[in-house]
Amino acid sequence: MFIKKLKIGNVELENNLILAPMAGVTNQPFRIICKEFGAGLVCTEMVSSRAIFHDDTKTKKLLNIQGEKKPISMQIFGSDEETFAYSAKYISKIADIIDINMGCPAPKVVKNGDGSRLLLDLEKAEKIIKTVVKNSTVPVTLKCRKGWDKENIVAVELAKIAEKAGVSAITIHGRTRTEFYLGKVDLEIIKQVKQAVKIPVIGNGDIVDEESALQMFEKTGVDGIMIGRGSFGNPWIFSKIKYFLETGKKLPEPTNQEKLNIIKKHINLAIEEKGEIAIKELRKHISWYTKNLKNSSQFRDQINKIETKEELISKIEEYFKTL
Numbered sequence: 155m156f157i158k159k160l161k162i163g164n165v166e167l168e169n170n171l172i173l174a175p176m177a178g179v180t181n182q183p184f185r186i187i188c189k190e191f192g193a194g195l196v197c198t199e200m201v202s203s204r205a206i207f208h209d210d211t212k213t214k215k216l217l218n219i220q221g222e223k224k225p226i227s228m229q230i231f232g233s234d235e236e237t238f239a240y241s242a243k244y245i246s247k248i249a250d251i252i253d254i255n256m257g258c259p260a261p262k263v264v265k266n267g268d269g270s271r272l273l274l275d276l277e278k279a280e281k282i283i284k285t286v287v288k289n290s291t292v293p294v295t296l297k298c299r300k301g302w303d304k305e306n307i308v309a310v311e312l313a314k315i316a317e318k319a320g321v322s323a324i325t326i327h328g329r330t331r332t333e334f335y336l337g338k339v340d341l342e343i344i345k346q347v348k349q350a351v352k353i354p355v356i357g358n359g360d361i362v363d364e365e366s367a368l369q370m371f372e373k374t375g376v377d378g379i380m381i382g383r384g385s386f387g388n389p390w391i392f393s394k395i396k397y398f399l400e401t402g403k404k405l406p407e408p409t410n411q412e413k414l415n416i417i418k419k420h421i422n423l424a425i426e427e428k429g430e431i432a433i434k435e436l437r438k439h440i441s442w443y444t445k446n447l448k449n450s451s452q453f454r455d456q457i458n459k460i461e462t463k464e465e466l467i468s469k470i471e472e473y474f475k476t477l
Contacts, residue, residue: 387442
């Protein structure tokens with residue numbers, strides 16, 4: 155009943171379960187794995203419109219989607235129209251969807267007037283949205299929070315502005331910027347956004363398992379859900395939610411052997427893409443995959459000193475034999 159194909163502009167998704175863009179997390183290896191577990195749409199890590207404008211090589215590497223199953227969304231952040239216009243043209247050539255970030259709460263993003271800071275200046279936000287829509291040849295979506303703080307709850311107003319400006323879908327995280335990730339997500343504001351616009355609305359925040367996914371759909375009436383932190387070390391969350399919402403039954407938890415296979419696949423994909431420098435980035439993923447397993451903290455201490463692929467895989471296999 156809740157799982158369905160979702161149309162964003164002229165792009166049709168196989169289902170309405172979406173992987174959130176997350177800095178340092180949703181790189182190519184993780185996107186590939188989440189797609190295999192049934193994510194209907196994945197998104198790159200957010201990239202700076204200024205960095206694209208200035209032809210920054212490191213930033214452009216984040217947009218590598220070679221060999222990935224489409225559709226793929228790419229998220230840009232910034233706060234000035236010129237760089238957004240350039241980025242929209244540039245990204246339109248490679249992405250299926252462009253997402254504008256107006257939700258990131260990170261201090262280093264906000265201090266430049268980017269991310270959720272734009273929730274304090276809806277006039278500027280509107281200009282940016284119009285600029286991106288005008289310069290993009292693919293559908294444009296918007297991701298935002300419910301507001302900056304409890305005195306500035308602007309999600310409904312921003313959603314109406316975005317729809318009028320030509321945005322094809324909006325994702326709403328039911329927290330303010332000042333809340334970061336604390337407290338409970340506000341499902342009521344997501345419901346209000348859904349009722350205020352005709353474009354698809356995607357609910358985001360606190361979706362960590364089958365029950366929280368069902369609650370998001372039931373309480374808000376959203377067209378789709380976006381999963382962020384709930385996917386950490388848990389890419390099978392997509393197949394589990396899909397199965398549960400389609401059948402009312404739960405899939406069994408992955409076995410230790412299945413977890414080991416996915417970790418090894420993740421390592422191989424990451425090193426294939428970046429070389430052994432990827433091992434440092436992989437440490438947090440391996441920590442998430444092994445969280446709550448027996449002696450996992452001692453194991454994490456050991457892998458944090460490893461710098462070669464052979465040693466890493468050997469140590470992981472050794473650890474899993476003890477489980």
